[in-house]
Amino acid sequence: MPKGIMLSLQQQEARREEITGIALRLIAENGFQKTSMREIAVLANMGKSSLYDYFKTKDEIVVYAFEKVIEENIQNIHKIISEESSPEQCLRKIMLNHLTVPKQYRSVMIWLNAESDYLEEDYRNRLKAARYKYQDSIQGVIENGVDAGVFRRTDAALMTRLLLNSVIAIVYTSRPSASMEKMLDETINIFLHGIMNGGKDYD
Amino acid sequence: MPKGIMLSLQQQEARREEITGIALRLIAENGFQKTSMREIAVLANMGKSSLYDYFKTKDEIVVYAFEKVIEENIQNIHKIISEESSPEQCLRKIMLNHLTVPKQYRSVMIWLNAESDYLEEDYRNRLKAARYKYQDSIQGVIENGVDAGVFRRTDAALMTRLLLNSVIAIVYTSRPSASMEKMLDETINIFLHGIMNGGKDYD
DNA sequence: TATAAGAAGCGACCGTTGGTCGCTATAAGG
DNA sequence: CCTTATAGCGACCAACGGTCGCTTCTTATA
Numbered sequence: 519m520p521k522g523i524m525l526s527l528q529q530q531e532a533r534r535e536e537i538t539g540i541a542l543r544l545i546a547e548n549g550f551q552k553t554s555m556r557e558i559a560v561l562a563n564m565g566k567s568s569l570y571d572y573f574k575t576k577d578e579i580v581v582y583a584f585e586k587v588i589e590e591n592i593q594n595i596h597k598i599i600s601e602e603s604s605p606e607q608c609l610r611k612i613m614l615n616h617l618t619v620p621k622q623y624r625s626v627m628i629w630l631n632a633e634s635d636y637l638e639e640d641y642r643n644r645l646k647a648a649r650y651k652y653q654d655s656i657q658g659v660i661e662n663g664v665d666a667g668v669f670r671r672t673d674a675a676l677m678t679r680l681l682l683n684s685v686i687a688i689v690y691t692s693r694p695s696a697s698m699e700k701m702l703d704e705t706i707n708i709f710l711h712g713i714m715n716g717g718k719d720y721d
Numbered sequence: 722m723p724k725g726i727m728l729s730l731q732q733q734e735a736r737r738e739e740i741t742g743i744a745l746r747l748i749a750e751n752g753f754q755k756t757s758m759r760e761i762a763v764l765a766n767m768g769k770s771s772l773y774d775y776f777k778t779k780d781e782i783v784v785y786a787f788e789k790v791i792e793e794n795i796q797n798i799h800k801i802i803s804e805e806s807s808p809e810q811c812l813r814k815i816m817l818n819h820l821t822v823p824k825q826y827r828s829v830m831i832w833l834n835a836e837s838d839y840l841e842e843d844y845r846n847r848l849k850a851a852r853y854k855y856q857d858s859i860q861g862v863i864e865n866g867v868d869a870g871v872f873r874r875t876d877a878a879l880m881t882r883l884l885l886n887s888v889i890a891i892v893y894t895s896r897p898s899a900s901m902e903k904m905l906d907e908t909i910n911i912f913l914h915g916i917m918n919g920g921k922d923y924d
Numbered sequence: 925t926a927t928a929a930g931a932a933g934c935g936a937c938c939g940t941t942g943g944t945c946g947c948t949a950t951a952a953g954g
Numbered sequence: 955c956c957t958t959a960t961a962g963c964g965a966c967c968a969a970c971g972g973t974c975g976c977t978t979c980t981t982a983t984a
Contacts, residue, residue, distance in 0.1 A: 523951055524960065549839030551754070555942060565963040567944080576942065625835075631893075632828075632835035636752030646895065673907050675898040676891070680908060683890035687882040690834075692849065695878040704876050705883060709911065727931060727980080758971060768934040770973080779971065 534572050534582065537562050541579045542622040550580065550629045580626045581641045587623045588648040591615065595655050605663030609681070610706055612656060616685045617702055624689060631686075653678050681709065737775050737785065740765050744782045745825040753783065753832045783829045784844045790826045791851040794818065798858050808866030812884070813909055815859060819888045820905055827892060834889075856881050884912065 525533070540561045544553040555576055559566040573579050594615045602608045619627070634645050657678045663669035688701045695701065728736070743764045747756040758779055762769040776782050797818045805811045822830070837848050860881045866872035891904045898904065 549836055551836065552839060554940080556940090564961095566942090567964080568962050570943070571961070574943095625838075628835045632831045633752055633754065635828075636755060650896070672911070673898050673904070675896065676904050676907060677911070679890040679894060680887050680911070683886045684883050687886035688879070691882060693853070693878065695876050701876070701879050704879060708875070708880070708883070711914070757969080759969085767932095769971090770935080771933050773972070774932070777972095 530572065535586075537569060537572055538579055538583050538586070539622075542583055542626060545580070545629070546622045546625045549625070550633075575638075577637055577641055580630060581637070581644055583623065583626050584630055584645060585648050587619060587627070588652050591619070592652055592655055595652075599655075599659060605659055605666060605668045606710060608659050609656075609663075609710075612659065613681060613685055613702060613706060614699075616682065617689065617698060628686070628690060653682070656681065677709075684709075733775065738789075740772060740775055741782055741786050741789070742825075745786055745829060748783070748832070749825040749828045752828070753836075778841075780840055780844055783833060784840070784847055786826065786829050787833055787848060788851050790822060790830070791855050794822065795855055795858055798855075802858075802862060808862055808869060808871045809913060811862050812859075812866075812913075815862065816884060816888055816905060816909060817902075819885065820892065820901060831889070831893060856885070859884065880912075887912075 537558065541553065541558050544557060544561070547553075555569055556566050558579075559569050562569070573582065595612055598608060598611045598615065602611055630645060634642060637645070653675070657674045660669060660672070660674040660677050664671055664674065684705050685702070688698055688705060696704070740761065744756065744761050747760060747764070750756075758772055759769050761782075762772050765772070776785065798815055801811060801814045801818065805814060833848060837845060840848070856878070860877045863872060863875070863877040863880050867874055867877065887908050888905070891901055891908060899907070
């Protein structure tokens with residue numbers, strides 16, 4: 519391993535991605551608690567202390583991973599929005615996209631959901647920013663649907679959280695009652711037929 | 722501190738409850754990770770190693786707490802079911818009850834949701850048993866509603882998980898869009914008007 | 925009353941953890 | 955060729971969850 523070479527920003531980023539990938543794999547296998555920095559360092563073929571040249575703490579690794587996957591998801595959402603004009607279909611596709619978040623990311627997302635309140639303020643803020651940005655782009659779809667008269671007037675922010683949490687309920691069960699796609703379909707049907715103007719108007 | 726006295730089972734149970742209470746308070750404040758057994762021991766006025774006379778591990782404390790709160794909730798549900806004949810109102814009341822789970826319990830429930838897969842098998846099984854029992858009693862209400870023709874035919878197990886997860890989405894947000902009761906109301910309206918036979922029949 | 929049995933409680937200790945620090949080795953710039 | 959800056963690392967630290975054997979006390983029996 520050559521030392522003393524200045525790594526370019528891209529190279530640093532690549533290192534960070536590599537470390538993150540290893541960490542996510544281990545965390546998905548054994549949980550956050552039982553995954554140690556030493557273990558990650560071994561698999562990344564570097565000394566443990568070198569990890570700290572790329573991430574300030576263990577927590578930051580998962581914060582970073584979260585930001586990355588959210589960023590990617592937001593890109594997907596924007597693409598879906600630009601390609602699909604029906605708010606209803608738009609929502610379906612967004613949820614389907616959310617469902618296909620790679621497996622390794624799921625455990626850190628769930629873990630963050632539980633522990634994010636107790637992280638350092640800096641990390642909390644980064645997580646909040648990412649999460650809000652993601653939620654807001656979905657919320658926008660719902661609000662557009664309301665404005666277009668496709669959805670009844672509803673609490674779009676709440677609705678967004680319900681939808682996202684429902685995906686978690688689908689993905690993260692030890693007792694699935696059907697395939698994930700089927701459950702997602704049923705879930706969206708439940709939500710839509712409660713939210714769409716169909717005969718009755720709740721205003 | 723008298724030593725050598727044989728504690729009755731009730732006294733042991735009381736000790737366990739006391740320890741659990743302290744632990745829950747600390748965990749709600751600082752998170753599971755940052756709550757140490759030493760800290761708990763100090764507040765419980767006992768040596769750290771004495772904690773291990775009442776709980777085998779730190780994890781077991783939260784497993785025990787989970788079992789307790791679920792048990793209590795199941796009692797409440799049974800009472801609601803026996804007093805309320807309308808499946809719709811029944812669901813409303815059950816969800817409202819779920820919403821009123823004491824604050825300290827919430828953080829351990831969320832934490833368990835994230836980490837339960839990585840606990841010792843014994844704990845995993847205890848958690849599973851409690852959770853299933855709880856879910857099943859709610860699922861029963863939905864199935865009754867379906868049989869009575871009040872609800873349309875749906876995946877009752879999925880529906881249960883959606884409902885429970887939605888309560889979490891309501892309670893556990895840093896950006897509430899209304900009071901918890903209002904959000905719960907809106908949530909149930911969304912679910913019910915998607916699930917109830919109102920004009921259309923999806924079969 | 926003397927004593928054996930057994931449980932409550934604890935201090936000292938263990939391996940492992942996340943994280944720090946100062947040193948070494950090396951490349952680039954003058 | 956020498957200075958400077960940096961990637962990388964080994965040794966170390968306090969704190970953690972958890973264990974063990976000892977002390978201290980009560981109760982039961984003789």
